Amino acid sequence: MEERLEYRIFTYSAYLLNKFGKKVFRVGLSTGKTCPHRVRNGGCIFCNPHTFTGEYQSKDLSIEKQFNDAIPRIKKACGDVQLLAYFQDETSTFGDIEFLKQKYDEALSHPEVIGLIVSTRPDYVNEEVIELLASYKVPVTIEIGLQSIHNRSLELLNRGHTFEQVEEAINMCGEAGLTVGVHLIMGIPNETYDDMLRTIKWVSPNKYIKQVKFHNLVVYKSTELAQMKNIPVYSIEEHIKNLGNLIPHLRGDIAVSRLFTSNIRRTQIAVDEYKGNKTQWMNSLRKYLYKHNLNQGDETEVIYDYRKFYK
Ligand code: SF4
Numbered sequence: 254m255e256e257r258l259e260y261r262i263f264t265y266s267a268y269l270l271n272k273f274g275k276k277v278f279r280v281g282l283s284t285g286k287t288c289p290h291r292v293r294n295g296g297c298i299f300c301n302p303h304t305f306t307g308e309y310q311s312k313d314l315s316i317e318k319q320f321n322d323a324i325p326r327i328k329k330a331c332g333d334v335q336l337l338a339y340f341q342d343e344t345s346t347f348g349d350i351e352f353l354k355q356k357y358d359e360a361l362s363h364p365e366v367i368g369l370i371v372s373t374r375p376d377y378v379n380e381e382v383i384e385l386l387a388s389y390k391v392p393v394t395i396e397i398g399l400q401s402i403h404n405r406s407l408e409l410l411n412r413g414h415t416f417e418q419v420e421e422a423i424n425m426c427g428e429a430g431l432t433v434g435v436h437l438i439m440g441i442p443n444e445t446y447d448d449m450l451r452t453i454k455w456v457s458p459n460k461y462i463k464q465v466k467f468h469n470l471v472v473y474k475s476t477e478l479a480q481m482k483n484i485p486v487y488s489i490e491e492h493i494k495n496l497g498n499l500i501p502h503l504r505g506d507i508a509v510s511r512l513f514t515s516n517i518r519r520t521q522i523a524v525d526e527y528k529g530n531k532t533q534w535m536n537s538l539r540k541y542l543y544k545h546n547l548n549q550g551d552e553t554e555v556i557y558d559y560r561k562f563y564k
Pocket residue numbers: 288289290291295296297300301342343344374398
């Protein structure tokens with residue numbers, strides 16, 4: 254049988270196909286607001302804003318202009334897909350509620366947009382924002398930066414929030430009926446494999462979490478992290494091994510929407526630990542999973558059954 258990563262991991266593309274019954278693609282959008290944590294508190298030690306503004310996104314552009322830039326490229330690359338409006342960078346729930354409503358409404362008014370995704374920090378999740386997001390009649394996902402369940406790690410990263418705040422934000426969103434995704438950073442300095450495993454074991458049984466995005470910690474130039482001496486950074490090979498061994502502990506019906514930090518540009522990184530490219534890393538992970546017979550969910554009560562999606 255063909256050895257496909259999708260047979261071992263519940264990928265986001267399988268999730269989307271299952272949910273919408275057709276091909277959909279995320280259009281990255283920006284509200285235009287800068288992350289308040291970076292402005293007010295110096296930001297997370299790994300954050301370099303130049304690394305996460307995708308080529309489709311641009312500050313100070315109207316939503317219409319961002320669509321006009323992005324959609325033709327998406328259609329050219331992916332064919333006639335439908336779209337999810339994805340407010341991805343910075344803190345996309347920051348701003349007064351009328352401002353946010355105007356941005357989200359404008360995005361959802363596009364005839365090909367069939368859902369909304371908003372990415373944010375837990376301390377910018379509040380009842381007003383949740384009420385607004387829950388009022389839309391299309392599927393809405395809120396992505397929350399959890400990163401780790403260990404408060405010492407969140408402190409080291411200068412995240413500016415605690416694990417308990419993330420837990421509360423997830424519960425509030427889940428109770429309101431929003432689909433919740435979390436971002437996790439693997440390879441935080443001083444976190445061992447067992448520390449990462451404890452984070453996955455907390456995420457896995459959480460009834461509100463439906464999606465996970467894994468990031469391998471990347472040391473970008475012009476960040477506080479890059480100034481730190483002797484940062485213990487995991488190599489990409491170690492990340493692949495860690496990920497391969499963690500995946501069986503992740504509930505089989507949680508969609509994995511990212512496995513590696515995306516769009517790493519060589520010119521922007523401060524340490525040389527990320528040899529190769531994303532296609533090669535995905536391939537190495539796929540081989541590792543097959544070699545060791547590892548599947549998402551194997552160590553949980555919900556085992557991933559790819560046969561539901563791939564006949
Ligand atoms: S919350 Fe996000 S955008 Fe803000 S400083 Fe941290 S990583 Fe950067």
